[in-house]
Amino acid sequence: MSKVSIVDFVRDIYQTNDFIPMHAPTFNGNEQKYVLETIQSTFVSSVGKFVDEFEQKIETYTGTAKAVATVNGTAALHAALYMAGVRAGDLVITQALTFVATCNALHHMGAEPIFVDVSPVSLGLCPKAMDEFLIQHAQVTDNGCIHKQTKRRIRAVVPMHTFGHPVELDELIAVCHKWNITLVEDAAESLGSFYKGKHTGTLGDFGAVSFNGNKIITTGGGGMVLCKTAELGAHTKHVTTTAKVPHPYEFFHDEAGFNYRMPNLNAALGCAQMEVLELYLAQKRVLANRYQAFFENSDFQFVTEPDYAQSNYWLNAVICPSVAARDELLTQTNDAGVMTRPIWKLMHRLPMFKDALRGDLTQSEHIEAHLINLPSSPIAL
Numbered sequence: 001m002s003k004v005s006i007v008d009f010v011r012d013i014y015q016t017n018d019f020i021p022m023h024a025p026t027f028n029g030n031e032q033k034y035v036l037e038t039i040q041s042t043f044v045s046s047v048g049k050f051v052d053e054f055e056q057k058i059e060t061y062t063g064t065a066k067a068v069a070t071v072n073g074t075a076a077l078h079a080a081l082y083m084a085g086v087r088a089g090d091l092v093i094t095q096a097l098t099f100v101a102t103c104n105a106l107h108h109m110g111a112e113p114i115f116v117d118v119s120p121v122s123l124g125l126c127p128k129a130m131d132e133f134l135i136q137h138a139q140v141t142d143n144g145c146i147h148k149q150t151k152r153r154i155r156a157v158v159p160m161h162t163f164g165h166p167v168e169l170d171e172l173i174a175v176c177h178k179w180n181i182t183l184v185e186d187a188a189e190s191l192g193s194f195y196k197g198k199h200t201g202t203l204g205d206f207g208a209v210s211f212n213g214n215k216i217i218t219t220g221g222g223g224m225v226l227c228k229t230a231e232l233g234a235h236t237k238h239v240t241t242t243a244k245v246p247h248p249y250e251f252f253h254d255e256a257g258f259n260y261r262m263p264n265l266n267a268a269l270g271c272a273q274m275e276v277l278e279l280y281l282a283q284k285r286v287l288a289n290r291y292q293a294f295f296e297n298s299d300f301q302f303v304t305e306p307d308y309a310q311s312n313y314w315l316n317a318v319i320c321p322s323v324a325a326r327d328e329l330l331t332q333t334n335d336a337g338v339m340t341r342p343i344w345k346l347m348h349r350l351p352m353f354k355d356a357l358r359g360d361l362t363q364s365e366h367i368e369a370h371l372i373n374l375p376s377s378p379i380a381l
């Protein structure tokens with residue numbers, strides 16, 4: 001590791017003596033102009049041109065067949081799981097190493113998670129770990145993939161592209177085909193991340209993106225469902241907007257829908273933020289390269305993008321050589337006003353998921369005990 005302390009190193013990057021947060025939003029483009037325009041037009045809510053425009057921008061950028069804007073990323077995940085056919089009583093495979101929203105979304109549909117281990121390459125769901133769990137515990141029947149012990153259907157898998165690093169999707173898709181399981185990608189953290197040239201969230205049947213205030217770009221609060229086909233997209237739009245059958249004045253709703261539509265006010269912010277996404281990606285890549293150089297030749301291992309992928313480097317991360325070294329780094333930085341933090345507690349340690357089915361979680365436990373996130377806001381170039 002460089003002779004310079006991590007605190008001085010980060011302060012030099014951000015050129016400030018003030019508190020340095022984990023990830024702060026910046027609005028130096030057309031944000032004020034577009035938001036003001038929605039206020040002046042009075043179309044701040046469920047009708048307005050910015051929602052359509054924002055969805056189109058995301059479609060063009062990601063290459064998805066249809067993007068559907070939602071109130072937040074958790075709502076996008078909920079709608080995606082609903083559209084994937086997940087219903088009460090189903091089991092859904094996911095990571096124990098994730099942000100709680102992944103599990104909350106499926107929990108509130110009456111489904112339950114199965115936790116499998118993550119890959120040390122991606123920090124996301126490991127296809128081999130999933131296959132091994134299924135070989136031990138599942139069987140494919142005429143009614144889909146059944147968990148033998150509980151007789152419940154394993155309907156879907158939700159890998160999460162941790163900190164923007166894409167999971168091993170080709171291998172995962174092969175496991176999904178083998179076991180007849182639907183793939184829904186939690187791409188909340190990975191706008192701007194590509195797997196072998198394809199945008200994350202577009203390889204599964206559905207993907208969910210978040211535009212929360214701490215994500216790479218923000219709409220204040222917001223999310224997007226990426227849909228594999230135009231038909232699925234049309235149905236997703238319908239069901240996230242109360243499932244109202246279009247009519248000049250009559251109210252008829254043909255299924256139990258959600259009110260998950262993104263307000264036009266938020267979409268205006270999103271349209272402006274899409275204009276600076278490429279710049280942020282470039283800035284974050286430079287920042288990641290600087291961290292990587294800083295930790296080179298040390299026993300701290302900086303997390304880099306997998307070689308099959310191009311990551312957005314949403315949150316930079318380093319694996320510490322020991323728990324003591326991690327705690328020392330956490331204290332040293334936070335005491336000096338430079339925010340760092342450990343990764344999330346594994347999901348099966350939370351009271352509501354403590355009884356969930358799970359496979360071996362050795363990698364997840366190692367990462368949980370050793371990983372630290374570093375300040376990751378885009379830097380001036």
Ligand SMILES: *Cc1c(COP(=O)(O)O)cnc(C)c1O
Pocket residue numbers: 072073074075098099101102160186188189210211212221222223
């Ligand atoms: C941010 C995030 C979400 C949810 O996004 P919200 O917009 O905050 O609801 C879901 N999953 C993961 C992994 C996230 O990081």
